Amino acid sequence: MKLYDGGRAPNPRRVRIFLAEKGIEVPLVPVDMTALGHKAPEIQQLNPLMRLPVLELDDGTVLTESVAICRYFEELNPEPALFGKGALGRAQVEMWQRRMEINLMMQVGHAFRHIHPAMKEWEVPQITEWGEANKPKAVEFLRLFDRELGDRPFVAGEEYSIADITGMIAIDFMKPARIELPQECANVRRWYEAVKARPSAEA
Amino acid sequence: MKLYDGGRAPNPRRVRIFLAEKGIEVPLVPVDMTALGHKAPEIQQLNPLMRLPVLELDDGTVLTESVAICRYFEELNPEPALFGKGALGRAQVEMWQRRMEINLMMQVGHAFRHIHPAMKEWEVPQITEWGEANKPKAVEFLRLFDRELGDRPFVAGEEYSIADITGMIAIDFMKPARIELPQECANVRRWYEAVKARPSAEA
Numbered sequence: 001m002k003l004y005d006g007g008r009a010p011n012p013r014r015v016r017i018f019l020a021e022k023g024i025e026v027p028l029v030p031v032d033m034t035a036l037g038h039k040a041p042e043i044q045q046l047n048p049l050m051r052l053p054v055l056e057l058d059d060g061t062v063l064t065e066s067v068a069i070c071r072y073f074e075e076l077n078p079e080p081a082l083f084g085k086g087a088l089g090r091a092q093v094e095m096w097q098r099r100m101e102i103n104l105m106m107q108v109g110h111a112f113r114h115i116h117p118a119m120k121e122w123e124v125p126q127i128t129e130w131g132e133a134n135k136p137k138a139v140e141f142l143r144l145f146d147r148e149l150g151d152r153p154f155v156a157g158e159e160y161s162i163a164d165i166t167g168m169i170a171i172d173f174m175k176p177a178r179i180e181l182p183q184e185c186a187n188v189r190r191w192y193e194a195v196k197a198r199p200s201a202e203a
Numbered sequence: 204m205k206l207y208d209g210g211r212a213p214n215p216r217r218v219r220i221f222l223a224e225k226g227i228e229v230p231l232v233p234v235d236m237t238a239l240g241h242k243a244p245e246i247q248q249l250n251p252l253m254r255l256p257v258l259e260l261d262d263g264t265v266l267t268e269s270v271a272i273c274r275y276f277e278e279l280n281p282e283p284a285l286f287g288k289g290a291l292g293r294a295q296v297e298m299w300q301r302r303m304e305i306n307l308m309m310q311v312g313h314a315f316r317h318i319h320p321a322m323k324e325w326e327v328p329q330i331t332e333w334g335e336a337n338k339p340k341a342v343e344f345l346r347l348f349d350r351e352l353g354d355r356p357f358v359a360g361e362e363y364s365i366a367d368i369t370g371m372i373a374i375d376f377m378k379p380a381r382i383e384l385p386q387e388c389a390n391v392r393r394w395y396e397a398v399k400a401r402p403s404a405e406a
Binding site for chain 2: 100133147
């Protein structure tokens, strides 16, 4: 088994953090995305969408999509449960995982890809107006998230989950996307500091 | 238990089709989205994101996000398995579910919301250039999907899954978004006709 890894990009990082939380070690094959290594024929043959990460099993089976790769490891190594426990717990993690992704991660990604000069060849056409339109959308969700988070420790409830990983990488991604976490979002700040302090955050 | 339903919109439909495939009946509370019923205080109290569908359990617990609601029912009623079987099978369904969503459904949604005159008050700012940019992205993915689908019966393999539901609602949504399935995508056409012929497609 080997994991074609994309360094600092959000989705490769999501899988590495997940594996660190699980205590699973998978041999990494580093791919230099800044040199467009993910568009090389070797990667395209594994993933026609030319995105990372890509997990290749020993029999040649290929899995792509970071959350799908995470779910594969969750099924093989259920503890600690990062996709929730029980019918309601699993649904609540999925709900929050999707909320963080569809309302924050995507907006931050659009802002980055449609505004940052380094993305000009990645995102064609680059539409500045669309990039800018995503910044207030992200901030609006962060305020909503702050109210919803309340005083519970983690995104989906009492336990750390993949929803926390997605939330953390989205907020880290706000830096290159030039979006600021509103000062008054105290619950988000407290939560973010706690998840950033876990050893997995360095993965 | 009751399901606040949003009629013809893609996500409410996704859950109704899923329930039909499972043979589960849940009392529906119809909400008229064309009259912005999803922004009414009653819905906002249940889902601060003001989106449908919303599942309310008998104890008042609320689940939102169509895929999270589907997963809840999958956990309670595992057969027929619509999220895959076994570690690899579940990961493959998740991979294809995400591929259909991130590379097709989202693009179709952006094209619809950023171009259709009826969406002017829903999507602010409405950016025509971004809507138009999504049409070729959707078509490009459909060509890739056509190659990947080959002669297997369903999106993720030999069994019908939530990835087929997501794919079908995305393609149906192409009509109001004014995106055409390329004539030469014969595998996609054959698959689409097969999933549309299932009784669940009418749900």
